[in-house]
Amino acid sequence: MRKAPIAILAALLAGTAGLTAPAPAIAAEQGAAAPVGPPDGKGSHDALVTLFTTFTEWKTPKAVDGVVDYSPATVDKRRAELRAFQAKLPDFAVARWNRHQQVDYLAVRAQMDLQDFTLNVTKPWARDPGMYVDELQRLAYTDLPVEGPALAAFRARLRTIPAYLAQARINLDSVAADYADLAIHSLSHGDGVGHGMPYRAVEPEGLIGWFEDLHGRAAKAQPALLPEIEAAQAAIGGFRDWLVAARPTMTTPAGVGKPAYDWFLTNVRLMPYDSDQIVTLAERELERHWANYTTERHRNRNLPELQLPTSAAEYEAQLAGTDAKIRQWLRDEKIITIPDYIPATYQEVGFNAPWIVRPEGPMFWEQVQFRDASPDHLHATFPGHRFDGLTGKRVTDPIRKHVSDSGRTEGWGFYLEEAALQLGLFDDRPRTRELIYIFGIFRAARTIGDVKMQRGEMDVDQTMKFWKQWTPYLDDNVARVDAGIYIRRPPGYGMTYTIGAMQLQKLMVDRKRQLGDKFAIGEYHDYLMGTGRLPVSLLRYDLTGYDDEIRNLWAHKPLSALLAQTP
Incomplete structure (x- = not known):
C-alpha cells in the first residue's frame, strides 16, 4: 500500500525548521540553482491592499435575479480581467517588506491563483451539472x-x-x-x-x-x-x-490530474508537500488511528458500549452538558481565551447535528454525535468552526479578514479532537476516546480518497467502497456526499483535515521549541484565532520566522505555463 519508505515519512514530519536558504555559492557547489527570492519592485504594501480590495470585490460574479452568467463571452472577459490583476503582482517591493507583509503578498497571490484554476481547469459551469x-x-x-x-x-x-x-x-x-x-x-x-x-x-x-x-x-x-x-x-x-x-x-474524468493537483497544492494551498507525500502521511495516519482504536477497544472491553439516546430531550440534555463541560475545561486548563462576545449557550452558538429520527437509523455523523456530542462539538462548534467563525469576524486586517483556507479551518477543527484527548478532556469518558479515533480514521481515509480521485486513480464509487472498508459506522449517503464534496470543490479540500491538523501540530512543536518554558498553549491557540485563517505554512512563517516552507514559493510557476505543457 505504501509507496514511499518510512524514512521519507520521518523526514516529512521532522521538517527543517529555522534553516535559512543556502548561500548561492553553496547552492552552486551542491548542484542546485540559487534560490529565487521575493519580487523587488516598487509597489508598497498599501498598494497591495488596494489591489486586493478591488480583486475581492471582483472575484464573486454578480447575479441577476439570483442567476450568474456563465456564458462563454462572460467567462472570457473574466479571464482577461484576472490576467490584469495578476500582471501587477511582480511590481511590488516584497523583498524589502517585513515577514508579516510578505505573508500577505503570498496570500493574495494564492487567492488569484485559485480564481485562475477555477476559470481554466475546474470550470464547474462547463463540467459539473x-x-x-x-x-x-x-x-x-x-x-x-x-x-x-x-x-x-x-x-x-x-x-x-x-x-x-x-x-x-x-x-x-x-x-x-x-x-x-x-x-x-x-x-x-x-x-x-x-x-x-x-x-x-x-x-x-x-x-x-x-x-x-x-x-x-x-x-x-x-x-x-x-x-x-x-x-x-x-x-x-x-x-x-x-x-x-x-x-x-459524458465519460471524461472529474479529477484534474496529478500535475494540476500538485500545482494547486503548491500555489493555492501553499502546502509544503506534494500529493505523493500527502498520501504517505495519510496512510500512516490511517494505520495510527486504527491502531489506537484497536487498543482503546481492548482497554475498554469490560465497559458498556455507548448507547444512542431514546428521545430529543435526552439528546438535548447531553448537548447542554457537553457544551458546559467543554467551556469549563477550556477555562480551567487555560486552553484558549473565550471572548466576551462569544454567546453563553450552545443554543446561541449553534450545534452541528439536530435530533432526527430516521426510519433507517442514524447516519454516520449521528452515530457518533448522538452517542457523545463532544467530538463533533469540539470540531464544529466550540471551540471549532462556529467559535472560529465568530473570532474570524473580528479580524480587521484588510487582507487576512478575506482569506479562509481550509487547511487552517478544517485543520483546526480536527486538531482540536485529538488535542482534547491528549489534554485529558476524555479521561472520564473512555468509550468517547474510541469515537475520536473513528473520526481520525475517516479523515485519513478521506485524504487518500481526495488525492486519488483528483489524480484520476479512483472514481467516486471506488472511493466510497474504500472508505466504508476502513471506517466504522460509515453509510453510503455520507460516503457519497463527502466524495462529491471533495471531487467537486477546489482540489485538496478533503485532505486538509488530516494534513492541516498535522501542520498545526508541527507549528505548535516549532513554537514550543522556539520559546521553551515561555510557551503557553493558550497563547498559541489565541494567535490562531486572532491572526486570520491563512494557509498554515504562512502562519508558521508569520509566527516563528522559519522560512523553510515558504522559501520555494517565491519561484512561482504560473498556471498558464503548466497548461502549456499539458497535452
Whole structure:
C-alpha cells in the first residue's frame, strides 16, 4: 500500500525548521540553482491592499435575479480581467517588506491563483451539472407564505429557472462522468446529509422531490405562486431527462490530474508537500488511528458500549452538558481565551447535528454525535468552526479578514479532537476516546480518497467502497456526499483535515521549541484565532520566522505555463 519508505515519512514530519536558504555559492557547489527570492519592485504594501480590495470585490460574479452568467463571452472577459490583476503582482517591493507583509503578498497571490484554476481547469459551469442543481436547492426550502420585497425576489428567481437551465445545457459541454452521476442522484434521490434542508419525517427525493414539497405547501399557503413553481418543476424535470439521456457521452474524468493537483497544492494551498507525500502521511495516519482504536477497544472491553439516546430531550440534555463541560475545561486548563462576545449557550452558538429520527437509523455523523456530542462539538462548534467563525469576524486586517483556507479551518477543527484527548478532556469518558479515533480514521481515509480521485486513480464509487472498508459506522449517503464534496470543490479540500491538523501540530512543536518554558498553549491557540485563517505554512512563517516552507514559493510557476505543457 505504501509507496514511499518510512524514512521519507520521518523526514516529512521532522521538517527543517529555522534553516535559512543556502548561500548561492553553496547552492552552486551542491548542484542546485540559487534560490529565487521575493519580487523587488516598487509597489508598497498599501498598494497591495488596494489591489486586493478591488480583486475581492471582483472575484464573486454578480447575479441577476439570483442567476450568474456563465456564458462563454462572460467567462472570457473574466479571464482577461484576472490576467490584469495578476500582471501587477511582480511590481511590488516584497523583498524589502517585513515577514508579516510578505505573508500577505503570498496570500493574495494564492487567492488569484485559485480564481485562475477555477476559470481554466475546474470550470464547474462547463463540467459539473451539480453546480446548477446546488444553486436551486435552497430555493425549494423557502418558508411560505412569502410577503413584501421577499415575495418579489422569490417570484423573480422562480421565473428565471427555465431559461437558466436551458443555458446550462449549452454551457455544459464537457461534463465529467462522476459529476453527471452525482447530479442525477441529487436531482432524484434524498440523502439527508449536509444540504441545510428542513427536517421531514419522510425526506423528499432530491431537488425534484423538494420542488414537489414546495408545490404542495404553496397549494395550501400561497396558490398564486403555483404557475411559477410548476414552470420551474417542468424545467428541472427536463434538465434531469436531458442529463440522463446524455450521460453515455459524458465519460471524461472529474479529477484534474496529478500535475494540476500538485500545482494547486503548491500555489493555492501553499502546502509544503506534494500529493505523493500527502498520501504517505495519510496512510500512516490511517494505520495510527486504527491502531489506537484497536487498543482503546481492548482497554475498554469490560465497559458498556455507548448507547444512542431514546428521545430529543435526552439528546438535548447531553448537548447542554457537553457544551458546559467543554467551556469549563477550556477555562480551567487555560486552553484558549473565550471572548466576551462569544454567546453563553450552545443554543446561541449553534450545534452541528439536530435530533432526527430516521426510519433507517442514524447516519454516520449521528452515530457518533448522538452517542457523545463532544467530538463533533469540539470540531464544529466550540471551540471549532462556529467559535472560529465568530473570532474570524473580528479580524480587521484588510487582507487576512478575506482569506479562509481550509487547511487552517478544517485543520483546526480536527486538531482540536485529538488535542482534547491528549489534554485529558476524555479521561472520564473512555468509550468517547474510541469515537475520536473513528473520526481520525475517516479523515485519513478521506485524504487518500481526495488525492486519488483528483489524480484520476479512483472514481467516486471506488472511493466510497474504500472508505466504508476502513471506517466504522460509515453509510453510503455520507460516503457519497463527502466524495462529491471533495471531487467537486477546489482540489485538496478533503485532505486538509488530516494534513492541516498535522501542520498545526508541527507549528505548535516549532513554537514550543522556539520559546521553551515561555510557551503557553493558550497563547498559541489565541494567535490562531486572532491572526486570520491563512494557509498554515504562512502562519508558521508569520509566527516563528522559519522560512523553510515558504522559501520555494517565491519561484512561482504560473498556471498558464503548466497548461502549456499539458497535452
